[in-house]
Amino acid sequence: MVDDVFFIVRKSIRRASSSASLDGVCAVINNACSLLEMDLCGVLRQQLKQGYPSGYLDLTQAYNVLHSTIQQGRLQASDSEQARLMFLAYLNNADVSTEYIDTLRQSLSEEVPSALSPLKAHERDKLESCLSGLASVNASLRAVVDxxxxxxxxxxxxxxxxxxxxxxxxxxxxxxxxxxxxxEADEAFIQNLIMNLQGLLTSLKPNLTPGNYDTIVSILTSEVTSHMEKVVLKSSFNRLGGLVLDKEVRALVGYLTSATSWSIRDKFARLTQIATVLNLERVTEISDYWGNSSSPLTWRLTPTEIRQIMSLRTDFRSEDIKSRVEIGDLASCPSDMLQGFNSRVESGDLASCPTGVLQSG
Known part of the structure; x- marks a missing residue:
């Protein structure tokens, strides 16, 4: 659909250029912008308003449905599956349209002056003003994608x-x-979680543009890390439990960062720091991060949150925690131990931190 739309728009503007009238060209461009913003965006948004059917089948259900349809001699997509594919198609159309708009503006900024050459300075300004309307269309299309x-x-x-x-x-x-x-031999929770995430992304990836797919991975990462924080705060840990959590977070970071071309490590910063705190061998080790040096360490966790997280360790005494993390203190670390550590914490890459800082016993 969008290929035809932009072919007609571009052809119409090119025909107007052959009139050698800048006013005529601008009139066509302005009219095209209005139609794209009102009609194209309107159609795309209206289709997306119908929503994405949320029902899905697990592997057993999918097998039973497939077996039944083969026995009956037919293999057709269900209405809900067709609705899902239609939703994704219109979402992709909106995303592709934003690229087409950029390409159209770039090509017109070169073709129109060439066709109407020579243009005076004020005429060039007028043309640029008309072409700026395409930027408004792009913003509207981006809003539809969002x-x-x-x-x-x-x-x-x-x-x-x-x-x-x-x-x-x-x-x-x-x-x-x-x-x-x-x-360690099983890793049931994290393996099941990664398997489920992979299944979801695998089902969506073939039906999405690269841009939409990467956006979905980013949003999925935010949802997973946010929910992981909540369940961690409802749990309790000992030293080995904290070590397990650290391994689970590392595995999650490894999978999701490999699933997209975008940089999403920053989304793991808080969860990674939570795992680091829960993986301490002794309460006193928090001073390796939360010290009084002039070299500050940027934490995504507040002092209150750090104390709350440390209290999840059943083998840590509350009075020891209070004595080590004072509310209102600024987080800082010895510069000789934490050179470059700040960037690693925020990126989620704790594996490359100095061993003296991440010593686990």
Missing amino acids: YGIQQLRASAIKPRVSPWVDSFLAVSHQLSEEEFASY
């Missing part, structure tokens, strides 16, 4: 992420040595 993405977030992402991450609460993080060894 609207569709939020629809997808509400229907396809949030309802699924919550139960996937909530399963964290069914796993004890106060582990014995035997339980820790058993967990």
